[in-house]
Amino acid sequence: MSRDQWLQMYAQMLRIRVFEEHVNELYTSAKMPGLAHLYIGQEAVAVGVCQALRSDDYITSTHRGHGHCLAKGASVDRMFAELLGKAPGYCGGKGGSMHIADQERGNLGANAIVAGSSGIATGAALAAKRQGSDRVAVCFFGEGGVGQGILYEVMNLAALWTLPVIYVCENNLYNEYTHYTETTAGDLLLRPRAFGIFAEEVDGQDVRAVHAAASRAVARARRGEGPAFLLCQTYRFLGHHVGDISRAYYRTKDEELRYKAERDPLRILTRWLVAERMAAPEEFARAEQQVRAEVAAGLQFALAAPYPDPGEVDRDVYA
Amino acid sequence: MSEPVIAAAVREITFGQAVREALAEEMRRDPAVFIIGEDVAEAGTPFKVLSGLVEEFGRDRVIDSPISEAGITGLAVGAAMTGMRPVVDIMFGDFITLAMDQIANQAAKVHYMSGGKLKVPMVVRTTLGATRRSAAQHSQSLQAWVSHVPGLKVALPSTPYDAKGLWKTAIRDDNPVVIFEDKLMYQLKGPVPEGEYTIPFGTADVKREGRDITIVATSSMVQVALQAADLLAPLGISAEVVDPRTTVPLDARTLVESARKTSRVIVMDEGYQRYGVTAELAAVIAEGAFHYLDAPVTRLGAMDVPVPFSPVLEDLTVPTPERVVTAAKTLCGRA
Numbered sequence A: 001m002s003r004d005q006w007l008q009m010y011a012q013m014l015r016i017r018v019f020e021e022h023v024n025e026l027y028t029s030a031k032m033p034g035l036a037h038l039y040i041g042q043e044a045v046a047v048g049v050c051q052a053l054r055s056d057d058y059i060t061s062t063h064r065g066h067g068h069c070l071a072k073g074a075s076v077d078r079m080f081a082e083l084l085g086k087a088p089g090y091c092g093g094k095g096g097s098m099h100i101a102d103q104e105r106g107n108l109g110a111n112a113i114v115a116g117s118s119g120i121a122t123g124a125a126l127a128a129k130r131q132g133s134d135r136v137a138v139c140f141f142g143e144g145g146v147g148q149g150i151l152y153e154v155m156n157l158a159a160l161w162t163l164p165v166i167y168v169c170e171n172n173l174y175n176e177y178t179h180y181t182e183t184t185a186g187d188l189l190l191r192p193r194a195f196g197i198f199a200e201e202v203d204g205q206d207v208r209a210v211h212a213a214a215s216r217a218v219a220r221a222r223r224g225e226g227p228a229f230l231l232c233q234t235y236r237f238l239g240h241h242v243g244d245i246s247r248a249y250y251r252t253k254d255e256e257l258r259y260k261a262e263r264d265p266l267r268i269l270t271r272w273l274v275a276e277r278m279a280a281p282e283e284f285a286r287a288e289q290q291v292r293a294e295v296a297a298g299l300q301f302a303l304a305a306p307y308p309d310p311g312e313v314d315r316d317v318y319a
Numbered sequence B: 001m002s003e004p005v006i007a008a009a010v011r012e013i014t015f016g017q018a019v020r021e022a023l024a025e026e027m028r029r030d031p032a033v034f035i036i037g038e039d040v041a042e043a044g045t046p047f048k049v050l051s052g053l054v055e056e057f058g059r060d061r062v063i064d065s066p067i068s069e070a071g072i073t074g075l076a077v078g079a080a081m082t083g084m085r086p087v088v089d090i091m092f093g094d095f096i097t098l099a100m101d102q103i104a105n106q107a108a109k110v111h112y113m114s115g116g117k118l119k120v121p122m123v124v125r126t127t128l129g130a131t132r133r134s135a136a137q138h139s140q141s142l143q144a145w146v147s148h149v150p151g152l153k154v155a156l157p158s159t160p161y162d163a164k165g166l167w168k169t170a171i172r173d174d175n176p177v178v179i180f181e182d183k184l185m186y187q188l189k190g191p192v193p194e195g196e197y198t199i200p201f202g203t204a205d206v207k208r209e210g211r212d213i214t215i216v217a218t219s220s221m222v223q224v225a226l227q228a229a230d231l232l233a234p235l236g237i238s239a240e241v242v243d244p245r246t247t248v249p250l251d252a253r254t255l256v257e258s259a260r261k262t263s264r265v266i267v268m269d270e271g272y273q274r275y276g277v278t279a280e281l282a283a284v285i286a287e288g289a290f291h292y293l294d295a296p297v298t299r300l301g302a303m304d305v306p307v308p309f310s311p312v313l314e315d316l317t318v319p320t321p322e323r324v325v326t327a328a329k330t331l332c333g334r335a
């Protein structure tokens, strides 16, 4: 990996961070309809994985999907427009925060059903294989997804038929407001391994570690060696959704502060780049200026954009 | 079955408080009752309706589950068959689809298939309703799905009073019951007696009396119908609003009687209109009051589209008081 590639990953993580800060602001200033589930804190997972993908590879995403969409190459202006229910949004305003799909970049869609996209990702992998391409499909899901039966059905299928699918489990410790150890028996990694699926655990706050593990999994899948499972240990810095402000009843302020201070994926990368003398602090500042300008312009675009035509309401029900 | 006999103290409480009060009273009365669902304990559900129950009844009776709708519903069926009275909390009505095999193929059929030997006294608690800007997978009103399957009972409370009374009946019923609560109604306040009462299933309630037109409405649509009735009054159209309160069993008699009296009917339900609850209500009324009707029954349900996110689109998909008024004026020859 070159210096420029690391800086690009930094900029991508920062783009997600700044985008999400603006989403939070849109919510608190009552400019955004509905709610959104912010990805802040987990940026290294989406970016580390998507940087190991080609633009024609597939991903599927979750209710906490903005980071995945941006990491796969979506642009902030049309993302904001979708969140505001505007016509130029990725789904013409019909999907909103939890359903952004970006077909041109292989994003088959965010999904508001926990583990709901695991079938879709596995099916995309089947299609890639049947069509003789070497594309792979990545299924992002939270650790809460291991509660859903469909995940085990499709992992079995993927292993049975050696499908090029990578299940990326983002363990941010909480299923909404409940710690995952209260809902999850046994070892997360033993689940895929029971099917003979190649499984690795990685530090999800370290984009380099995520990228390395994802690259291994993707290379295997492209070579026809079948599915993989990445367990990324991570943490969401903010609430389950933008309205989840009082969190003391399920996690301590202390825990949050500790993660923010010690486990911030952006700082972990910049510290390493500086220590390795690959980048100077001014370069991060410059990148930040650029990203902030881009995000601000994207937001202005979305705020000024028109709402969809009422006639859209019953279009697209059938193909 | 008893409506309140003694003049118990009546307070104004919210719909959410009424649900919680019913559950707490039934859990105190019957140790076999327990609640299982995602984030039901300390979180008290995302809508905070169950807040406080875990403090009183403990984590053995208010159980936080994994995100496993099929699993917890199936487990509840088994527990119900063997002496417990589970309440399964399915956070959004859209997610009953994940539990549907357990509800439709297991819970609904056990009693009949066993020749009446086994029974499944459980309640599935879930939500309905759009316009919260939650998009296509968090906004559906799927009461038609379960109303279709023999063996299930389906309750749709529309006021705090009805919520408490129907809930208590549901828990005491020896059959699987699905209760849908309108997410937008949790803060709605209304009079609820402090004392013990139940509302028998299959008894419709006339929420407002009228002469010229009947509006049959369920759950979230009751308030819409009442607002429409307010708008119609100054136009000289007196609307009667009838709430069936349960779709199964259905109080066909009260619906038909009202239709015979007014001879014009609108039926409303927030589920998709096509093959929906409104279709059944319209058919029942047409069968029972055909010769009394001045016009075919008008159906008002959700538009037959996945619920769109954008507010400008979403608001077009649900019946509103204004749309009811337009339909009523047409039926009454005032358009």
Ligand SMILES: Cc1ncc(C[n+]2csc(CCOP(=O)(O)OP(=O)(O)O)c2C)c(N)n1
Pocket: A063, A064, A112, A113, A114, A141, A142, A143, A144, A145, A172, A174, A175, A176, A240, B038, B067, B069, B091, B095, B098
């Ligand atoms: C099938 C299903 N059940 C319940 C929900 C409600 N819900 C939304 S997010 C969530 C928790 C998800 O936890 P996890 O999968 O770990 O993802 P995270 O929110 O932590 O990113 C729940 C229970 C849902 N969306 N889908």
